[in-house]
Amino acid sequence: MQGPSAYPKLPGFNPHHDPTKVDHKKVSARKQEDNRDYANKPFPDYPLPRRPEVDKPDQTRMVDTQWRSTTHSVHAPMNTVEITDQYEPTFVKMDRQVLRFYGYFREPVVESALEHFRLRKLVLYYYLEDHTLSIIEPKQMNSGTPQGAFLKRQSVLKDDRSGICVLPQDLRVRENILIYGKNLRLCDCDAYTREFYEHNGMAQGQAEEMPTDAFEVKTTTKEVKVRDQAMKDFLEKSLGGGRPKNQKQFLDNDRKVLRFYCKSGENFILHFYLADDTVEILECHYPNDGRIEFPVLLRRNKLPKKFAIGQPGQTPESEWLQEYEIEPNMTLTVYGREFIIDSADEFTADYFRKYYSKVFPIGPLQDPAPREVSNVVIPPHDGLGSEEDSLGYIYRLIPKPPNKDYFKFIDNSHKILRWVAKFNSPQPEDVERRFIVMLYLNDDTLQINEIPQRNSGIQEGKFLIRGKYKNNARNSDPFHPVDFIVGSDVVINSYRFHIDSCDDYTKKWMLENYQRF
Template sequence: MAFHRTHGLPFLPGNSFPDPAKSAFHRSQTLDYKNGYALPRRPRVGIGQDPLLANQLSQSELDQLASLYPTLTYGQPRPSAPSDFIPAHVAFDKKVLRFDGYFQQEVLGSPDEQYRVRPVVVFYYLEDDSMAVVEPAQENSGLPQGKLIKRQRLPKNDQGDHYLWTDLNRASDLCMYGTTYRLTHCDAFTQEFLESQGVELNEPEEIPADPYTERRAQPPRSYVTPSDFDRLRQFLTMDRKVLRFYAMWDHSDSLYGETRAVIVQYYLVDDSVEIREVHQPNSGRDPFPVLLRRQRVPKHTHAPANSFPTCVLEISDQEVREYLSPRDFKIGETITIMGHRFLLYNCDKFTRHYYQEQLGETHPAPLEVNKTQGEEAKMDIPPYNGFGSLEDSLQNCLSLIPEPPKKDLIKMLENDHKVLRYEARLDSQNPQDNGRRFVLSYYLANDMISIFEPPVRNSGIIGGKFLEKARIPKPGSTMDNPIYYSPADLFIGARVEVFGHRFILTDADRYVLNYLETISEHIPEETLSSLRQKLKDMPEHQSQPDEPQTV
């Protein structure tokens, strides 16, 4: 329950009375959030919504009270309190004097150098009058660099004095532990501090150059100003656009030289040239896809110096004055690429359109060039040696690994076991050969002929097989184009020459006539007439059956 005190009475026990109508006893909210940020808020009312008298003042009144300092209007003024003592480690904390300098290090036993100049940085700490000497580290110097003298108070003389900031100045020497350091420059804070203390600074000096560093220094690099040509734009606009020319490679000036067809391709995306050879079937050449790999081809180069080795063939960009461009390719002209001459005689449709639209040039009509190769050397077939058949012996000349000659399988299947039999006598000047009779068999399956002599008792001649199955060439035929006997050449009275022996046909089977009449369009009429006349005069009982003879 809240208590309410009467106005004007002191806040003492017995002077406050409870307020029965008061029901709120919470404190007002003093913390607020705006846009995600916490903002403190000054309370305007107290506990139970009681007004706060201190918050009834305006902001201007509060500011005036904050800046008001009361003064005594009577009596002696009180003396002000003495200022607080600030020790040196607080007053000069993190205040360091920096001097740049160097010292000379003597080099013994070297004919190339006498001394080396080593730059250093001298730090003076004002808080405790200590000093440190540090040598900046240089890459690949080969020397132990870094902190040469750690932070400490450095002795000045043998009397026990130490170096103070009053002993430091530009263009002065400091002897520390047997090494003389020359101070040449200082930073802005050091200069301002010394001048504020009344120290007159000397003029700054430059650190002398180190002879060893100058001897090792590399000459300055020379840079070439890059071209303002936009390579990216060329790639985006000219990608997959190729100029194609058809050319003839004139290689006739060399031993066994010839003229060969090639394709010259110019890539607009990077101004490179590629040459591909057009391979012909059975040309005897290895099918390499590329004659000249894709690259930029120089047009004019600088003449090499006399000291340049002639065995080196690589040419750098500095030696090339100009590369081949699309304007160097014209139909009807000979272009030299890598020492070889190429006659351009035609190009494709895209190339003609590009020259007309982009360069304003029109290529002439394609040239007529002789693309035929030289006459092939005719292979000389050696004479037939008599071993085996002519076709079988010819395979040794046509292939390194001879294969059996091809046969007409359809003809063999259709005419299997079909034989034309003729009767013949030997045409010889020897009287002993008179009366000798032979059976000549013509095999339709493979056009071979065999001769059989029936044995005759008491004739003095052993009968039997006179000639194995073989193809008989006609007289006058050559080894290159032999002509063999066929059924059209076998008629009654025909003279058949078999390897130096002559036979005259005297009779034939009736099956011969029946078979030849089925193919009468391929048989001469005199052959059929001779067979009809002979078989017509033959008695009926001597005629043979119409079935084919089986051997």
């Protein structure tokens, strides 16, 4: 049977294996990976640091020197010498270390009468940490070719079919290197690259000038002579032309604004725009002044000196206000309303001092005198709803629900203090009546229930519904546990009670929290 060289040189008909081979066992992926790594590995691995072994001490006096011994000396680690020298792998030592070269290659241009070839200028980056390289083509205006990333970062094999990647010693200035069929000419490198090669004993050659092609010569901007703009404007105006006044005024005075502080019963700010001679008047707002948030009193427009309403179809001729006509402390009439110029900002004062020799005081207007705080008279509670809800209508136009202490509500949930009380009254029908006073700690509400008595003729049950009641003896504050001391008297909703006793839970709670009172 003929060998592989006897097959025709046609695409798809060139076998890359021995056809006489009968055994076609599958090669494991691990073996394939090892073969690829060792075939294309451009540099050897750095070995990990190893500790030198030291002889063990003499063990002849040990009780048992066999491998089954459990003494500490046998299982103790070997004595080692501390190593101070540290080795760094390549990906750590060479991290972010990049070599940069400048070069080009010639690309033929067909079917063009203006040029026969074009120089594609490239920048080559070589990464020392993993021996990869990338090529970037700087963008050029109107080149007609896709530019940018010319070759993404990857390992590039040499063209000598050795299976070894391109190494730093293969990149030399003033020499050619073949990368994927492109004959790249290296012309120069940066300062760091030259220092790197000199440090490793491989100095680079002198840089050579980057050649030019017909396209670059054609598109290169030639030096333009600087014209005398002042003489050009003079000649154009002498012939009746020239740049329009508004355009020149806008280019010279754009973003230049004069600010004046004026008064007309209240404080206002007047802006004069030098770019187009327009005027804007803004109101000065202060906290709680009751005004809307939009401060524009007069929108930006040219301000006539004399305002008059003409007849239908008549176009009145008006003269517009100019900046040089504004004087310190003058009265300016704006559509029938008078404004007194009081002061100006620093830029405006410097502008008038420089061009018109006018002196304006610097500084904003004085803030208005603070208003007297009105005393809100709280009317008495009418008994409808809670007093806190009624106060919401006094302090707010649209009332909000009163704030609640949710932490107190959760921490004291289901905590109720109970006392036994009786009327402190000489009336004979009230002597035997007994009540249970219940205080809810989560919201400081109070409820009183009457204990049933036989043959009393009085209906038992709720005596006072649950709610917040004021203690007149403590500045109308809500009732607290300290108000119900055993043996004391307390007035609740105009009823005077005498506290006789309390339950065990109330007694325990009072002993644990006596410091709070």
